[in-house]
Amino acid sequence: MNRKWTKDSIAIEIVNMHDCGQSVTSSCMARTHASLLRAASRLFGSWEAAVSYSGLDYDQIRRYKSWTREAIIERVQDLHAQGTDLSWRNVVLNVDAKLASAAVKKKHFGSWREAVEAAGLDYDAIRRYREWNDERVLNVVREYHASGKDLNAKNVAEDDMALITAARRRFDTWPRVLVEAGFDYKEIVRRAPFKRGCGPHQTLVVRSRHKPSDV
Numbered sequence: 001m002n003r004k005w006t007k008d009s010i011a012i013e014i015v016n017m018h019d020c021g022q023s024v025t026s027s028c029m030a031r032t033h034a035s036l037l038r039a040a041s042r043l044f045g046s047w048e049a050a051v052s053y054s055g056l057d058y059d060q061i062r063r064y065k066s067w068t069r070e071a072i073i074e075r076v077q078d079l080h081a082q083g084t085d086l087s088w089r090n091v092v093l094n095v096d097a098k099l100a101s102a103a104v105k106k107k108h109f110g111s112w113r114e115a116v117e118a119a120g121l122d123y124d125a126i127r128r129y130r131e132w133n134d135e136r137v138l139n140v141v142r143e144y145h146a147s148g149k150d151l152n153a154k155n156v157a158e159d160d161m162a163l164i165t166a167a168r169r170r171f172d173t174w175p176r177v178l179v180e181a182g183f184d185y186k187e188i189v190r191r192a193p194f195k196r197g198c199g200p201h202q203t204l205v206v207r208s209r210h211k212p213s214d215v
Contacts, residue, residue, distance in 0.1 A: 003035070005036070005039035005040075005043065006043070007043050007044065007050075007053060010036065010039060010040050010043065010044075010050055010053075010054075011050070011053050011054035011055075012054075013036060014050065014051055014054040014056065015054050015055070015056070017033075018054075018056060018061075023061075024051060024056070024061060025061060025074065025078055026047035026048070026078040026079075026081040026082050027074055027077040027078045027081050029047060029081065030077075030081035030161070034157075034158075037081060038157055038161075038164065038165075041082060041083060041161075041164075041165045041168070042165075042168045045169060046082045046083075046084075047078075047081070047082050048082065067098075067099075067102035067108065068108075069108050069109070069118070072099065072102055072103050072108060072109070072115055072118075073115070073118055073119045075096070075099050076099070076103075076115060076116060076118075076119040076121070077119050077120070077121075079091075079095065079096070080119070080121055080161070080162070081161060082165070083161050083162040083163075083164070083165025083166060084162075085132065085162075086116060086121070086126045087126060087127055088100070088112045091112070100112060103115035132162075132166035132169075132170065133170070134170050134171075134180075136166075137163070137166055137167045137170050137171070137177060138177070138180055138181045140160075140163055141163075141167070141177060141178065141181040141183075142181055142182070144156065144163075145181075145183065151178060151183065151188050152188060152189065153174040156174075
């Protein structure tokens with residue numbers, strides 16, 4: 001059964017974990033408490049904002065007193081888990097210029113590409129996600145459908161956290177995103193559980209809301 005999160009319940013959970021000595025960085029949450037991270041990103045806009053709301057100092061939690069290869073990798077993974085646009089220009093201008101500067105030093109990675117790939121991410125994919133706007137979110141959702149991928153929110157979140165985060169920021173809810181993209185949300189929810197049972201030559205059909213006029 002899915003838990004219904006609120007801002008206050010998220011803050012309480014963060015404080016409890018921190019008081020028990022658990023790491024509450026977003027990269028750790030992505031590995032151990034993905035549902036909490038998704039809820040926080042949806043309600044606060046970012047994991048860092050959720051931690052700040054709980055009364056903790058996120059900069060102190062990260063403990064990035066000096067940059068090392070390991071610290072750079074963790075920071076990149078933190079940002080990716082939050083759904084942050086990790087294109088070079090955006091990181092330098094809007095996210096963390098000190099991270100970018102440290103990453104490209106010869107003693108660390110020598111280039112932003114090397115740093116991103118060392119964090120286990122696809123740099124070419126990162127470059128394509130330079131900016132999320134309404135039209136880009138809808139187009140990527142349609143691309144998912146065209147490629148035969150399951151549009152159930154849980155499955156999309158596991159495959160592309162950045163898309164889910166951007167979609168909920170732009171449209172508030174995942175069902176609304178699907179409707180705006182031209183799909184029948186109830187049909188997706190109804191059919192999704194049966195996808196695993198499809199034969200090798202079967203595909204999951206998602207019905208578009210743009211149907212021919214009845215005769």
